[in-house]
Amino acid sequence: MKQKLPAPTFRKRPQRGLRRLAVHVVALFLLGGLILYLGLSGREMLINHMDVAKANVSIDILHTKALADIKPILQEYANDSVNSILDQAISSKKRGLKTVVGDMFASGSTTEEIYLAVEQAVFEGIASRTDQASADGLQAVAREDLDKFMAQLVQEETEALDNLCLAKVRKSLKVTEKGYAQMYYHIALIAIGGVLLGFATFLFGIWLFAPHKTKIKTAELLEPIDYLLPFFVGVFIFTLYPIVRVVIMSFQERYRLDGSFQGWGLGNYQYVIHGIPGTSNYFTQGLRNTFLYVIMTVPITTVLAVIIAYLLNQKLRFSALFQTTYFLPMVTSVTAVGLVWRWIFNGNFGILNAVLQLFGTTPIDWLRDTNYSMTVLVVFGIWNSLPFTIILLLSGLQNIDESYYTVAKVDGAKAMRIFRRITVPLLAPTIGLVLTINSISAFKVFTDVTVLFNGSPGPAFNMYTVVYYIYEMMRNRLELGRAAAAAIILFVFIFIFTMLQRYIQRKWNYTT
């Protein structure tokens, strides 16, 4: 008896592409609309800001400038006795007049009316101090000049208002303003929103009119974009843009956090390298310290780590225990551990001095004596980078083929000879790798200094490092341009070591 198999049912694959297309159209429309809305409302807010700014400019000219400039005009016609009265009159009216001007401005009075009110207030002030007649007299004599002055003032105001465009208001925005980002980036937001909407319309057009094959093809092209988009949003904003921007910033002289800078040029580099003549240059000091730190920590760490890794790689009881203890500093926060080291190095009650005393050394004030600052930093640095180095070297040792050792033992080679002739040469690539990686991270030493010396670069500003200098320029002095220049100089050094590392890695991959 033959049983008929049911016909295989296939899901309609192409539908999937269509669905993807539809989802994209909807999502893009929504996202583009949202961004466009944000940009447009930012623009709206900025225009409101401009109105406020315009009013402020007008009030400022009509009040402060009018009051200040009316004085010399009147002084020409007034005698000495009136002069002192004039001063009093103007200063007594100053404050009250501002609100009056503001109110008049808000209620829509013309510039001339406001000006006349200001003028009138001054004369009222004079009259209340002398008599009405002399005030009137003064006004009559100075009439012509005052009229000229008014015309000039009105012109000045219109010019100032014309000068005030949206771009200028945008530049003068304070970072603390509410909705700052929305206003500051409104052009970019509108552009992005527009592009997204355009793209959405394009896809919608394809969905409506294009042949089926094109639809599927478009959907397939969209897929990688979907997978990469969340990743690239972050990369663009926080990696790619900063790289480009920091290079540009380093050429903007004295670029500050509020976005102001004093022209283009090499001024930042000059400042960083030469400093202010006659004062100590903390950048070169930092460079010197950093190099010293690299030269001292990296080789010592590597030698110690080779020995320890070699010992750990032998057959060992309690190897888990040993590994745990050796690797522990790697996972713990440098801040917390730095505090303990500070306590260990403490000049009065520190355990290090107590131990040294057993050997008859007089107590040393490790953290306050400038002669020992570098020693403290180096010891801490070595302790901190040992675990990482040991781990890499250990895995390098474990990658060495066991048969080399077996052959050498059969041939009767001694342990020392095996170590020198087999272990070290085969470990050389790993050692090279460790040297470069450690150098790169030692170039960036910052946290260690901050924590060990309690937030200052050494006991007597003697322990600047390059990154500390960058940090200080950025955070405390707000000189971002100079920080950028210093960062780029640092990058040059790191770049050299990175190239070395890549070279070693490539060679290593080739040999094994």
Add this chain to the structure above:
Amino acid sequence: MKKQNRTRSLLGTVTYVAGIVLALVGSLTWLFKETGSLPFAVGLVAVAIGLFLNHSYKTKVLSLRGIRYFFLSVGALIMVFPFYWMLVSAFKTSAEMNLFPPSMLPKNWRNFNNFVVAFQTAPFARYFLNSVATCLSSVGITTFTTVLAAFAFSRLKFPGRDVLFSLLLSMMMVPFEMLVITNYTTIVKVGLNDTIWALILPFTSSIFYTYILRNFFVSIPEGLYWSARVDGCTNWRYLWKIMVPIARPSLVTIVLLNAMASWNSFMWPLLVIKKDINRTLPFGLYTFTTEVGANNELLMAASLVVVMPMIILFLFARKQIVSGVSRGGIKG
């Protein structure tokens, strides 16, 4: 094989063993009671005499092994000492702290006063919460974006894929210290400085972890992918049902490294955070030092609290962390 010097003497063995015991006891008492340098020295001499009297092959091997263990133990003690000292000091009273030479053990192990005072002086619970929140969210988001991007770079075909990827790799060597300048201005301009968002948003995608994961994804046979596709599996389902489970070790590596970096990050919070309630643990601890000044026992108690979660994590996931670090080749 001829074994040289089969000299064995009971006297030698006894001196040898006694010397080791004496040296050990001496060194320990020397450390704790600061008398005992004499027994230590005598012990060392005794070991030497014992070796001289009794240098058979076996003792030689044994003593070599002993030396090895000795060196390793000394190194391990030095490495672990700061943690021991942190623990001990956290339980000392301030009078005990100001003893010189310091005592190696606190008088009273049940003295939790320092912890209480530290928690009252600074909102460590809040710091802890902030740290956990930033750590979890940034690690979660990064892992998600990394998985997607690594999949796209390893399995999906699109024009310019390899060029794009090598471009990303070249961006990897730019140190964070350089990016920090612009990121700082960006965060300030967007108005997110002094919020938790400033700690999370810049760390939502990582080229480095994508690179690691992509390399692992590439090593998974491509035949698996195509057979799944032929069976009607979408890319999305293939990624989450097949690839991610296979790549679990690599994922664990990434998550652990990322969590460590996030938990211990210091410079970035120092830059963007001002308010007390937004601080993370390391930064909060750092500002705590200026608040309590010379009260080191409080600092030690607080440090212990900061260090503990990572130590516990390390004890449980030592193998993964170690293999992750050796594979990733970055400093934690």
